Amino acid sequence: MLTREQRIKDYEYLWKVLNSCFPVREVMKHVGLDWKEIEEKCRPGVENAADDLEFCKAVNRVFEEFGHFSHSNLLNARMFENYKKMMNSFVNGEMEIGADPEGLRPWADIFNHEKSEQFYSRFDSTEGAGRDFYRKGEAPEKPVTAAHEQAKAEEGPFVYGAMLPGRVAYFRIPSLSAERIPIDRPVFFDFYEKYRSCSDMILDFRGNGGGATSYWSKLIVEPIIPEPLTVVSYMLYCDSEYNRDFVKYGFSEEVGEFRGEKHPIEDLKKEPGLPKLSDDYLIQPTNYYKAFEEYKPDPEHRFTVENGIWMLTDKRVYSSSEGFAYFCRSTGFAKLVGETTGGDGVGITPFHAMLPESGLIIRYSGEMGLNPDGSSNPECRTVPDIECDPALALAVCLAAIAARES
Amino acid sequence: MLTKEQRIRDYEYLWDVLHRCFPLKGAMERLGFDWDKIEKECRPGVENAADDLEFCIALDRVFEEFKHFAHTNLLNARMYENYKTFFRSIAEPGSEYSAPESVEPWIRCFGQPRSDAFYSMFDSTEGAGREFYWKGEAPEKPVTAAHEAPKKGEGPFAAAFMLPGETAYFKVPGIPMERIPIDRPVFFDFYAKYGSCENMVIDFRGNGGGATDYWKKLIVEPVIDEELVAEGKMGFDLNELNRDFLEASFSEDGEFASGVRRPAEELLELPAFHKEDLAQVTEYYHWFETYRPDREHHFTVRNRIWLLTDKRVYSSAEGFAKFCKENGFATLVGGTTGGDGGSMTPSHAILPESGLVIRYKCVENFNKDGSSNAECCTVPDIECDPALALAECLAVIAAERSA
Structure with missing residues (x-):
């Protein structure tokens, strides 16, 4: 079981990552979410957790307070297993991603730490766990819901x-x-x-x-x-010691999901055609990626x-x-x-970070995408x-x- | 506060009403419900209730175990107040209800001093939903989906569109009076605007x-060219507990004014009727309902109607589905319905000690083949x-057009 000091270390690491890498702090204020308030509100639960299950729930509360804004999550055991499988499938070429599998290397590697494996192994990873934390064997049965969900389980x-x-x-x-x-x-x-x-x-x-x-x-x-069509999009991100590999691979000309150019954030205001770009978008990010996505007609499968x-x-x-x-x-x-x-669809695959003491993994959008008019896509x-x-x-x-x- | 003896008396009265007046035990057994088991399992909660709130919750458990089959409910304070207002309003002159003079037995179930006094202890606000709370303790009711807003506001519930291929489409989320x-x-x-269409999708x-009356007046009667006589059969066992409701429904002012009472044994001629249902059904009412074209608001459907x-x-709403299928009015597309429609308004009974009111269907409604509509939908x-x-419906229409 984690000690109180370990829990606090993880909690403080979490907020370091969020402040240095999750570039939506100012935008979340527009929708009434203040990070400082949330940090203070959730801290006692972390400090006073009676056991590791309570600790997980206390950390999870941060993301519940966030409303899971912009793909932010604390992965529970079920999500850990699912993402581990999915990311490894992408990197191994077993599943189509439409991008160079090597570009997802950091996404696969983060799931291959023994510390995480051990910590998550104590919690329930069955479907019934949903997004929540349960001790192994204690998650409820997952009810079958709508007909279309059957198709997930079957082959159709x-x-x-x-x-x-x-x-x-x-x-x-x-x-x-x-x-x-x-x-x-x-x-x-x-x-x-x-x-x-x-x-x-x-x-x-x-x-x-x-x-x-x-x-x-x-x-x-x-x-x-x-x-052929080329679509330009702008993704604002933070280049930080806590997300360096994700930035390096995710915004890579060679293996990234999008071809593009990295720019310092100060240059964004010079880009044309962004009338709704707000000054506070530029406070947290250090850079932006000007992505060029090309779409080429498929000559074999035409439809008019x-x-x-x-x-x-x-x-x-x-x-x-x-x-x-x-x-x-x-x-x-x-x-x-x-x-x-x-919202939150302009960008690359969400980043991950591992909390050093527990091995718990968080997920968050590593960029804030802009709408064509310059407004924040996750917000507007x-x-x-x-x-x-x-x-x-x-x-x-x-x-x-x-x-x-x- | 009720004594233990009073609670037990109410519980036993409840089961007496169900056995004698709710003729769906057979249908429920075929669906896996066990009345004896439910009665035994819910009894301790009633006997050992610490107060009247726990008693209500314990009684309510019977209907939760029933999964509210065929309109069975223990009314909480909110429902009690709503029904009290509702039945009085539909009996008023000028109401949309087609049988206002027959509502008296329903009105009498609401406003009894014992019921009013008992229910006054509990929360009747919207936040109570179907649950029992002490007064002032129900949660705030959250506003949910956008389409629920018109319930509170003034806009219409239904929406109408003309789609490609001259297909009239009506979205009808609810048909409250x-x-x-x-x-x-x-x-x-x-x-009035379109006059006609090729296909109508409801x-x-x-x-x-x-x-x-919603679907009869707004959909069926404007669309039919000639009179249509629909019919149906409802089984029951008339006794002193349900007489007033049945006789009011079958009276010349009632919901089912045209019909005859027949012995239940005749139902054995129907291929899908279950003989064991005769344990609770001693006769049936064979009713006839005439739908007359509304020439003033006529709308021609040249091809087909789809539901x-x-x-x-x-x-x-099930009543309309049943009407459509049994009379060929519309082709049904989608999922099997929830059932229990096309028969009389649910009845009520007042528990003698508390004054709590329960709701249930006092008839078993039959599909054309004799199967139980509540069971088979x-x-x-x-x-x-x-x-x-x-x-799917539109794709079938497109395929038919191109064939």
């Missing part, structure tokens, strides 16, 4: 595609999880092969919490675009959309789904219908072109198409 | 019910993941 595709009246192609995409890419690919490509074209295409991303960018870039964008593409959104659209919303907004690829998204998210109750988004979208036709 | 005048313009203005997913369903379609014509039901 996640995505659904159908041709609706008016030659409207409709795809329901509940998740962009990387392991689904090979399973869902035939749904898209067989549909494209069968129909070749449509009048409009609706991409239903409601409830889609993210996964892999390559899911949407390879299965949706590249079969449709007639010419004659009129419009529409993306249905709600507040659960997050991470790489939000990345797609950003892509659609910045390129005009699709009109957005529904509810403002959940993406507002749809047509705002409506997300439960009605499909009908509203189809009605807009019908009105245009008449 | 008080929404009828507010939602009526959504339907009638749409009908989305009832998530619709937990309300008033049969989207899921397991939350319940009560009078309504299975869609096209079964699919309900989240995809709209897309």
Whole structure:
């Protein structure tokens, strides 16, 4: 069991990492979250924890107070096991990521410390644990929920595609999880092969919490675009001793997820076309990465959309789904219908850090992405072109198409 | 505070009402519920309750074990106050309710001095939900989804859209009686504007019910060209505990004014009727309901009507699903419904010592084949993941158009 001194050391390390590497402190103040207050509020729980389980819950409370803003989490045993498996699969080339596997080396390495293995081995890693900490064997049974969750356990595709009246192609995409890419690919490509074209295409991303960018870039964008596209995005980050490897690999020209240029933060105000860039965004980050993402038409799997593409959104659209919303907004690829998204989709795979005494692992977005107008993406998210109750988004979208036709 | 003897008397009265007036024991047994086991397991909580709050919670456990099957509930203070207001309001002249003169037995269950006194100890605010709290101790009720806002505000609940291919689409999240005048313009203005459509899709997913008149007046009667007579059968055992409710429902002013009472043995002719249900059903009521075209608000559907369903379609929303399937009014797409619809308004009973009020269906409603509607619900014509039901329905329409 950790001593009180060890717990305090971990807690203070946690805040060092957050202050030096998690570049959203000032932006979180805009949404009423003050780090100093949270640090003071959660400290007694850490100091007075009766055992390691209480300690974990006390540390976890920081992230609950954060509302898990911008991918911030303390990994519990279940998440530790899942991420360890996933990151190693990416690096070993067993799972498609759409980027150089070597670029994810630090993400895999952080899960291979014996200290973490030992500490996490005492806690329940079954599905029933969710995001919480339980002693081994004490997590509740995970109930089976919606029908579409069955597909996670079985082999069928996640995505659904159908041709609706008016030659409207409709795809329901509940998740962009990387392991689904090979399973869902035939749904898209067989549909494209069968129909070749449509009048409009609706991409239903409601409830889609993210996964892999390559899911949407390879299965949706590249079969449709007639010419190459380059999208510029800005990612503000902190270059610090606590995240050096992640920065080195993540923003690498050779192996990083995005090609781009590193700049000192002072230069950001000289970049054109960012009217909503706020001065306080620049307080914490040391640098920004100007990323250039290229999309090339897929010559083998073509599909023509004659009129419009529409993306249905709600507040659960997050991470790489939000990345797609950003892509659609910045390129005009699709009109957005529904509810403002959940944000935090402009950037690379979230970073990790290991607390030195316990081996517990935290996760957080290592950059703050900007919207096309310069506003903070995790704060301001993406507002749809047509705002409506997300439960009605499909009908509203189809009605807009019908009105245009008449 | 109630004595132990008083609590036991109320508990035994509760089970007496259930055995004699709630004719769904057989259906529940087929679904794995064991009434004897539930009675035994809940009794100690009642006997040993430290105070009246614990007593209420212990009694409520019976209905939690029942999973509130077929509208069974122990009313908490909030529900008691709401129903008290509701039944009085629907009996008022000018209410939307089609059978206001038959409401008296329901009204009498609310406002008894013993009930008022007992319920006055508990919290009746929205935050109480279905639970029992001492007065002032219920939590604040959080505002939830965006679409719930219209419940509190003035906007309509329903929404209407014309989709490609001249498909009329109506999202109908709920059919409470008080929404009828507010939602009526959504339907009638749409009908007046468009006059007709190729297909009509009525989305009832998530619709937990309300008033049969909502769908009868706003959907069915504007759409039909000729009179339609629907029928159904409800089984019961009439006794002094439920007589007033049954007779009011079957009276000429009642919800089911046209019908005849028949011996239960005739139900054996129906292929899916379970003989063991005759233990609680001694007769049935064969009712007839006439739907008359509303020429003033007519809307032509040239091809088909479609109803989207899921397991939350319940009560009078289930009544519409059942109506659609049994009369060919609509093709059902989605998930099997939640059942227990298309029959009389649930009845109530007052527990003699506390004045607590319970709610339950005093009839077993039968599907056309004799199966119990509360047990078997309504299975869609096209079964699919309900989240995809709209897309599936539209895809079928597109395929039919191109065939």
